[in-house]
Amino acid sequence: MRLKIGVYVCECGPNIAERVDIDRVIKVISSLEEFEDIELVVKRYKLLCSNDGQAFLKNEIESNALTHLVVAACSPRDHESTFMNVCKKTNLNPYLFNMVNIREHCAWVIPDKAKATEKAIRSIRAGIRRTLHQSELLERELDANPDVLIVGGGIAGMEAALMLADEKRKVCLIEKTERLGGKSIFYSQLLSRQGNSAKMIQQKIEAVQQNAHIQVFTETELESVVGFFGNFEIVLKVGKETELQTGLKAGAIVIATGFRLLNPNKLPQTVYQKEDEVYTTLEVESMILNEGKISLKSGKSPQSIALVHCVGRDEKGYCSTICCSTIIKIARMLKAKLPQISIRVYYRDLCLPHKTDQQTYEEVKAEGVDFIRVKEAGIQNTSIEYTQIDGVKKKESADMVILAPAMEPADGTEALAELLNVSLGETGFFQEAHHHLNPVATSIEGIYIVGAAQGPKGISESVAQAQAVSGKILNRLIPGEKIVPEVKVCKVLEDFCTGCQTCLEVCCYGAISFNEVKGVSVVNEAVCRGCGNCVASCPSGAMRAIHFTTPQLYREMIEAIR
């Protein structure tokens, strides 16, 4: 079949027409010798993106039976999708279309009209050459399973399960320990902005247990996961006997594995023994919950309690966000139970970023809790050694010391990250796909993160994230609807692949696996997003980005600089 390329130059009103000599562009392009075995249709139009312009283009494609299309106009960021959609209304495959930017690259930046025109001609020539090397690409649709696997039965995992189950999604909720609730079951009381009562947590546990759409597996961990968004196949390790449960399928996976507290004993500035009256915030919460009171190991009531903030903040290199409000909540509970005793809080910075917490702090201060600002503080058994703001060093002792240690990623985080092929950030928590724009997703499509697994946070933020994940999943994975994976993916040329597996390491999306039998890499096209990392790093040139092949790029470049 003889090739017929349509080249359409948009005037973009005066934007291109006044700065580029379009008549000359058309004359030069129409008479190019190197394209003589190809039929060229070269025309100008005043505004191709307008409705009239799109109709004109559609008619041109059809009436000329074009095999390829080049539009020389504005930035592809503005209108590439517009013109691809025009192609989709015809028989022309949209990947046989190419957009050349002669506005931002020529008209708007080169004051000399002759030079701008010259560059426009070169760009268009390069665009034509590239287009000739492009291939038809076809969008595919895949079936998707709308069920969801949630890993971790703490507050975040439970909230996500309930939101999804409410929409009749089948949820499989797995929990490593023998019970649901995570760390939140140690709390006897919540902040006032969380409704004070910890009953909410018990209610959530019951609601999860009673929900017919949620299947709970306790003492269960993930054994393996294969597949991709919409089609994960899952094997669980269930119960003490670690029986394998296979055959589970889900379209999405939610990581809700929570946190653990840093062990303060590991820090040089906190020196104490097991028999000392030194507790972490979680240990005190659980003492109040289980015993209903605060007492020393001897059973006596303490006469003085010291609370210390920021334990491990410098060592971890981050602020755990919720310790200040937690300490204030605990100080208030202690004051209510033991109104006569001395309660002293040693803090460095008050980090109370929630709109209600500063007020709570003022109230607790007025209730008689002493807040002492320090530059730094350490403990030696139950003595607090600290440096005041003015540099003076002091030492005070208390009957009981409560430490607010930093939050760390939960045990097993690294293994889970490896199993799911998702990244951990520099502080060891799961890494979100984009800090601002996509905070509950990971770089692997269909795998989400909620709660303290993503970073230090409290109940409210965990609940919000869990609801966010439900918002994501309910809109991305709709029962009965198919998913359309990326078209411009990467491929392996098996003959060239030496099996070095460099590509496996650089792939951000976990799209590449290794075929041991053939000794070559294999790209899962449903997962690949065509970023090209593998292409750039392959030492033997075996990787190919199918819409950015070497011939396409080289031919385009050679034509542009010829």
Add this chain to the structure above:
Amino acid sequence: MNNTYDTLVIGSGIAGMEASLLLAKGGKKVCLVEKLPLIGGNIIKNEESYPHLECSTCMVAPVQQEILQHPNIDLMMLSTVQKVEGEAGDFHVTLHQKPRYVSLTACIGCGMCYEPCPVSLKNEWEENLSDKKAIYIACAGALPNVPVIDPEHCLQISGKKNCKACQEACMFEAIDFSDQENEVDIRVKTIVVATGFELLDVSHFSHLGYGKLPGVYTAMEFERLFASNGPTSGELTLRDGEKAPKSVAIVHCIGRKEQGYCSGVCCMSSLKHAHFVKHKLPDASITHFYSDLCVPGKLSQKFLHQVKEEGVHFIFQTDPEAVRVAENGSGLEVKYTHGKGVQETLSVDMVILEPAMIPDKTASQIAKILAIDQDNHGFFRTLDEKAGSTETSRSGIFVAGCAEGPKDAQYAVIQAESAVGHVVRSLSVSHTE
């Protein structure tokens, strides 16, 4: 325009955009209402966003572009909500739209119309640091890239003179002086409120000299001064437009005591401001006056350390509002109390004030129209007993972003997605009934 929607989203900042797009991609019909002639909210005023110092406009532009092009989203700019009747599942909403005078479909954003306009005005969007014409876009890169006419100051529309300069310059017949305001009735099943924040007006803190001493800036003014698409194209100069500051004081927590809350994000943005100054003016000396450094989250402390290593000074104050700023010759003088209780002064060329985040000025009116509760600060109240949820006091209405309280962009997006989760649930309830 179709007049029934699954959701009405009020406000097109980062939260409103995320809620609209997520719903639209899930096949829901969305009406997005924005009071300004452009979309994007406050985040697009920032040149870079912490902690990765990513270019904000580059980050948000693709989202804005998607909003403008998505077939499931009807965007109404220059519009406000006038009346809401009915209940969850069937709200009857009346919207009021001001005329733009420029056709969104005919205009290609070439900008030929500004030059000939004879009127010159202060550009409020640029914190009055630059001028605009009576036909204008807020800044370079504003989306949609279609200007708007200020009818009060346009000679033709205000009837002062028969001026058609912009119309004559437009090659696309996009300008229509007879454009009229519009009342639109729509029916929606759910509502997401994402009206955002503004910064506390600092001019009433007379001891800080804002508005009187030209060297004193608000955080937002500084953001625009630093922005490459801003009034000085990113050149850090004082108000004379020539002199670069040699010394800068950054005062934290302006209004924290008065408002009764910590806004949670100002410490990080003030650190960013210090970094910006160091980046453009490496020899400038920078001093922070702070009482608490609230830099929460897994990445922020690292940024704090980075800024400290860049040579930025930090002076602790028991009360940052006790800091005084006065004139000192051609420069400024900051009076403060040193950690050991001694009063000292520091001479600087520039002072940046970091004010509290407060609800958008429309919040109270919107609360009244929607019949939803506000908290004692004027932010929209969510249900305490549902810790962290985005449900408001009224069924079918959800809140996301800084309309609910001060927060960063990440948490605003999380709330938007949470609100979307609730919207989907409400929709299937109203569907089955």
